Amino acid sequence: MTQETLNRIRKFTEDRDWDQFHSPSNLAKSIVIEAAELLECFQWDDEKFDEEHVKEELADVMVYCQHLADKLGLDPDEIINKKMDKNEAKYPVEKAKGSNKKYTEL
Amino acid sequence: MTQETLNRIRKFTEDRDWDQFHSPSNLAKSIVIEAAELLECFQWDDEKFDEEHVKEELADVMVYCQHLADKLGLDPDEIINKKMDKNEAKYPVEKAKGSNKKYTEL
Amino acid sequence: MTQETLNRIRKFTEDRDWDQFHSPSNLAKSIVIEAAELLECFQWDDEKFDEEHVKEELADVMVYCQHLADKLGLDPDEIINKKMDKNEAKYPVEKAKGSNKKYTEL
Amino acid sequence: MTQETLNRIRKFTEDRDWDQFHSPSNLAKSIVIEAAELLECFQWDDEKFDEEHVKEELADVMVYCQHLADKLGLDPDEIINKKMDKNEAKYPVEKAKGSNKKYTEL
Numbered sequence: 001m002t003q004e005t006l007n008r009i010r011k012f013t014e015d016r017d018w019d020q021f022h023s024p025s026n027l028a029k030s031i032v033i034e035a036a037e038l039l040e041c042f043q044w045d046d047e048k049f050d051e052e053h054v055k056e057e058l059a060d061v062m063v064y065c066q067h068l069a070d071k072l073g074l075d076p077d078e079i080i081n082k083k084m085d086k087n088e089a090k091y092p093v094e095k096a097k098g099s100n101k102k103y104t105e106l
Numbered sequence: 107m108t109q110e111t112l113n114r115i116r117k118f119t120e121d122r123d124w125d126q127f128h129s130p131s132n133l134a135k136s137i138v139i140e141a142a143e144l145l146e147c148f149q150w151d152d153e154k155f156d157e158e159h160v161k162e163e164l165a166d167v168m169v170y171c172q173h174l175a176d177k178l179g180l181d182p183d184e185i186i187n188k189k190m191d192k193n194e195a196k197y198p199v200e201k202a203k204g205s206n207k208k209y210t211e212l
Numbered sequence: 213m214t215q216e217t218l219n220r221i222r223k224f225t226e227d228r229d230w231d232q233f234h235s236p237s238n239l240a241k242s243i244v245i246e247a248a249e250l251l252e253c254f255q256w257d258d259e260k261f262d263e264e265h266v267k268e269e270l271a272d273v274m275v276y277c278q279h280l281a282d283k284l285g286l287d288p289d290e291i292i293n294k295k296m297d298k299n300e301a302k303y304p305v306e307k308a309k310g311s312n313k314k315y316t317e318l
Numbered sequence: 319m320t321q322e323t324l325n326r327i328r329k330f331t332e333d334r335d336w337d338q339f340h341s342p343s344n345l346a347k348s349i350v351i352e353a354a355e356l357l358e359c360f361q362w363d364d365e366k367f368d369e370e371h372v373k374e375e376l377a378d379v380m381v382y383c384q385h386l387a388d389k390l391g392l393d394p395d396e397i398i399n400k401k402m403d404k405n406e407a408k409y410p411v412e413k414a415k416g417s418n419k420k421y422t423e424l
Contacts, residue, residue, distance in 0.1 A: 001107060005183045008190055016197060017204045021362045024160065025152035028145045029361050031167060032244055035141040036354030039134045043347050044312035044339045046131035046258065051178065054130065058174055059189035061137060062182055065168050074161060076168055077111045083165035084114055091122060098123045100256035127256045135255050138350055142248030149241050150233045150418035152364070206362035213319060217395045220402055228409060229416045236372065237364035240357045243379060247353040251346045258343035266342065267392060271401035273349060274383050274394055280376055284369065288380055289323045295377035296326055303334060310335045 001066065001076075009066055027068040034060040107172065107182075115172055133174040140166040213278065213288075221278055239280040246272040319384065319394075327384050345386040352378040 013019055038057035041049045069076050090103040099106065119125055144163035147155045175182050196209040205212065225231055250269035253261045281288050302315040311318065331337055356375035359367045387394050408421040417424065 001186070002183050005186055005190075008187070012190060012193065015199050016202045018202075018206075020204075021206045023152060024155065025148040026362055028141075028148050028160075029241070029357055032138065032141040032145050032248075033354045033358050033361060035134075035138040035167070036244075036351045039138050039347055040351050042131040042134050043351060044344055046129060049130065054134075054174075054178065055180060055185040056189050056192070058171060058180070059182075059185040061141070061167070062171050062186055063189070065164060065171065068160075068164055072157065072160065074164070076165075077108050079161040079165040080107070080111055080168055081114070083162050083169070084118060086162070087118065093121050096122045096124075098126075100124075100127045132256055135251055135347070138354075139248045139252050139255060142245045142350075145241055146245050149245060150238055213398070214395050217398055217402075220399070224402060224406065227411050228414045230414075230418075232416075233418045235364060236367065237360040240353075240360050240372075244350065244353040244357050247346075247350040247379070251350050254343040254346050258341060261342065263390065266346075266386075266390065267397040268401050268404070270383060270386055270392070271394075271397040273353070273379070274398055275401070277376060277380050277383065280372075284372065286373060286376070288377075289320050291373040291377040292319070292323055292380055293326070295374050295381070296330060298374070299330065305333050308334045308336075310338075312336075312339045 006066065009063055010070065013067065022067055022071055024068060024071055027064055027071060030064045031061060031068065034064055112172070115169055116176065119173065128173055128177055130174060130177055133170055133177060136170045137167060137174065140170055218278065221275055222282065225279065234279055234283055236280060236283055239276055239283060242276045243273060243280065246276055324384065327381055328388065331385065340385055340389055342386060342389055345382055345389060348382045349379060349386065352382055 013022065034057060038054065038061060041054045041057060066076070068074075069079075091106070095106045096103075119128065140163060144160065144167060147160045147163060172182070174180075175185075197212070201212045202209075225234065246269060250266065250273060253266045253269060278288070280286075281291075303318070307318045308315075331340065352375060356372065356379060359372045359375060384394070386392075387397075409424070413424045414421075
């Protein structure tokens with residue numbers, strides 16, 4: 001995300017004085033709610049979907065993720081890389097290649 | 107997200123030959139599933155939560171969002187800014203300031 | 213649900229003194245969390261799934277739904293029939309038959 | 319649920335020829351989607367909520383749970399009791415009483 005986009009997201013909240021509603025718990029709820037709206041694009045059909053609608057709902061999820069990162073003072077790159085360390089260890093290439101099994105079953 | 111992080115996310119999938127499982131629909135399911143794991147950090151208590159656990163689950167949501175953007179060839183900045191245009195119109199500052207009402211009720 | 217099952221669900225909570233955690237909001241979170249665990253059974257494959265696992269997760273969703281109904285003093289039959297009145301009006305047979313469109317698009 | 323309510327739910331689907339859309343996977347998605355709409359009633363406020371709206375969304379979750387049980391030929395009482403056996407073992411009264419810890423932490 002560019003700094004400009006990031007600034008816009010933060011300014012949106014600030015201008016509306018919405019930080020008061022942005023508790024971590026409320027933001028976590030919001031992420032699930034928007035994620036389910038994204039899933040609704042695929043509710044009855046996995047193949048045919050309205051791409052414009054998907055874009056909007058995906059954007060909403062991403063924006064709330066950024067709000068939560070901001071609220072907790074987290075750097076997305078840092079937490080993602082830390083989690084990727086774990087994922088790489090949980091799913092070693094030689095075991096996981098071409099398999100959709102959960103790590104507990106590999 | 108830095109280009110380095112982005113590359114790492116993409117390489118993770120590529121190395122494991124997992125692109126075959128990354129249909130838009132499956133990724134949308136995955137985003138909700140991880141979002142609900144994030145919410146689980148706040149299931150019984152809104153205030154006390156395990157921040158390390160929150161970081162991991164938030165990272166998972168962000169990674170799957172990036173996978174979906176990649177799958178559909180979307181630029182996060184572009185879709186976010188397009189959605190912010192809409193959000194700013196739906197929630198004009200003078201009406202929305204300090205209110206947690208949905209735009210349909212403003 | 214038989215009265216016996218209902219009694220068992222209620223006794224489970226009572227014996228553990230868990231009513232204190234069962235705010236409507238926490239129960240709503242719990243329903244989503246369990247629903248996402250149910251969805252996880254279908255994360256990468258819509259056709260092949262572990263039916264025993266599906267049964268367990270579906271049961272969890274149903275139990276939390278009953279907890280929420282209990283918390284708010286609701287009768288499932290009553291709220292379901294009231295909602296079915298609405299659904300039948302939103303999706304008239306002659307328009308909705310064989311279609312998976314949302315009522316807003318019918 | 320009374321037999322009458324059950325019949326009404328089944329007839330609703332049958333009359334609209336919607337069984338074709340009711341794959342287990344699509345129903346699991348639908349349960350999460352409706353559960354998230356229920357959660358939306360508590361998105362920004364845990365205490366103040368629109369009870370009529372909660373009733374409708376809870377009813378929707380319950381109806382989709384019944385559809386999934388029907389699709390897989392499951393008896394809700396049976397799967398719930400089987401899961402309660404597990405839950406009672408995972409959360410023994412003497413350990414779990416008054417605690418909101420997950421069984422893995424008890």
